[in-house]
Amino acid sequence: MNGEKKKKLIKSIKIDVDKCNGCRACEVICSAHHAGPKYSSNNPARSRIRVIRDPLADIYVPVYAGEYAVAECAGRDKYTIDGKEYKECAFCRASCPSRDEFKEPDSGLPLKCDMCEGEDEPLCVKWCLADALVAEEREEEVEEGVAQEELEIGLEALANKYGLQTIMDTVARMSKKD
């Protein structure tokens, strides 16, 4: 499908696992910012960034939520970097059926980082005093038609998994939040 080319600003967060000390401030501010009403509570289970922790091995990996995955992947690997062994899913950003991260605790719906839309800087970056998180921006050319197609595929996958009524109820509930 050929759509019109359009420039899109891509925002991302560069992560330095060597600087992360596992304080979890990023999880606190993200979940508080996305609470309804805003800042009324904080619950790391609602955070769009999770810190994979193994303190005895000095392993702390902050991972912010990416795309929803319909099925578990088949190509898992353990990684050994600088003498530290990281578990198979440590670097994965997907909300996936095989683990609990990045799922809204009440509805089970997938969570995805929205780069703190409306804020001048991602709040997890602002709150990370260790400078383990750095906001980055770049411009990319995308086809408008493809973006729409991706949205439809994503919605269809969600409807298949959770049922259309659950999706509609969740959207209605979210639209009432401030």
Ligand code: SF4
């Ligand atoms: S706030 Fe920074 S140092 Fe603390 S857990 Fe998050 S990424 Fe790591």
Ligand code: SF4
């Ligand atoms: S950028 Fe905002 S929404 Fe994304 S993980 Fe950080 S605090 Fe959460």
